[in-house]
Amino acid sequence: MSASSCRVPKAVPRSDGMNNITPSRPNAYTGSPLDRASHLRTDVGWVEDTLADPTTQFVPIWRGRNYFGTAEDGTPTAVFPGGLSVEGFGWAFLGNAGGVSTFAVDLSPAEDPLPLVPTGGEFNELRTIGAGLPREQAAILAHARGLMHWRSRHKFCGLCGAACQPHAAGNVMACTQCNTHHFPRTDPAVIMLVTRGDKALLGHSARFPNSVMYSTLAGFVEPGESLEEAVAREVLEESGVAVTNVRYHSSQPWPFPGSIMLGFYAEGLTEEIILDDDELTDARWFTRDEMKNAKANGFALPRADSIARRLIEDWLAV
Structure with a gap:
């Protein structure tokens, strides 16, 4: 597919109210109460004292799963225990809130992590529980999950191949050979609801956990590409539909494993669907x-x- 075919066509006036859509409410995994306090990350004395402070709370991670307990009403709730030992485990400072410091700790080396945390809880996949959690809890869990996943994938320097060691309270990986500093990576991805009159374009991927789920189209931003160009290219590549009037809606951190989802609406100029079988098994209006x-x-x-659901719901409400 030629580069010119993926450019965003010149915008044209709209009469369907799409230009006026604003987010109806914040997206899940946003709204963290933590002040990341990056100026404290290199204060070694402060970090050591804070790790030992009994008021410090920890966000345990075990093999990509977060730690949950049960609230009084029987619903899952995040548990942020104090007094955990980080000896022998990866950890990182997340931030402060209300005079309390919060650290993530990755217990993955332990075959059984439950003896290391308070009794009565369990490790579970955030995606199965996140929608029912208070926003602030979900945001902290997502922060910890995303950061520690990045840490686990950057143990060696991408420049010289030598081993890396945590720096800046676990928020940087520093090469022990060439001293290159590697910072947490978040991959930008566009996700878009394409509409045409009273219809919207949704696709089904074989990767979806639900065999009958249809969702908005999405894809990663490529080097040298604007977000609007990425929207047009991904829609055209996956469905054969050309779009215009690309409009930003909102964003959502998506630590599964490490993306920032940038949500858009776009207007379909064509209706015929030509599937890219490598991406979608089906797409429909x-x-x-x-x-x-x-x-x-x-x-x-x-x-x-998901922000995909938010894009759909806000369009349905117009």
Whole structure:
């Protein structure tokens, strides 16, 4: 596909109200209460004292899973225990809130992490629970999960291959050979709801955990590409549909494993779908009525904690 075919066509006036859509509420995994206090990360004395402070709270991670307990009403809740030992485990300073410091600690080397944390909880996948958590809890858990996943994938220098050691309270990996500093990486990805009149374009991927789920199209931003160009290219490559009037909606950290999802709306200029079989197994134009009654029409919308669902819901509300 030529580069010129992926450029965003010149915007044209709209009459469907799409230009006026604003986020109806914050996205999941946003709104962390923590002040990241980056100026404290290199204060070794402060970090050591704070790790030993009994008021310090920890966010345990075990093999990509967060630690949860049960609230009084029986629903899952995040547990941030104090008094954990970080000896022999990877850890990182996340930030401060209300006079309390918070650190992530990765217990993955332990075959059984439960004896290391308070009794009564369990390690579980954040994606299965995140939608039901208070926003502030979910944001802290996502921060810890994303940062420690990055740490686990950057043990060696990408420049010379030597081993790296944590620096700046675990927020930087420094090469022990060439002293190159490697900073946490977040991959930008565009995610977009393409509309055409009273219909919206949704696709199904074989990678989806739900066999009947249809979601907005999405893809990673490539080097030398604007976000708007990425939207147009990904939609054209995956579905064969050309778009215009690309409009930003909102963003969402997505630590599964380490992306920032940049949400957009776009207007379809064409309707014929030409599938890229490597990306999608199916794509369809759905009407508003069909999407408001997805289950009755034999399909499912994306998960409630996703920006994909937020894009759909805010469009349906116009």
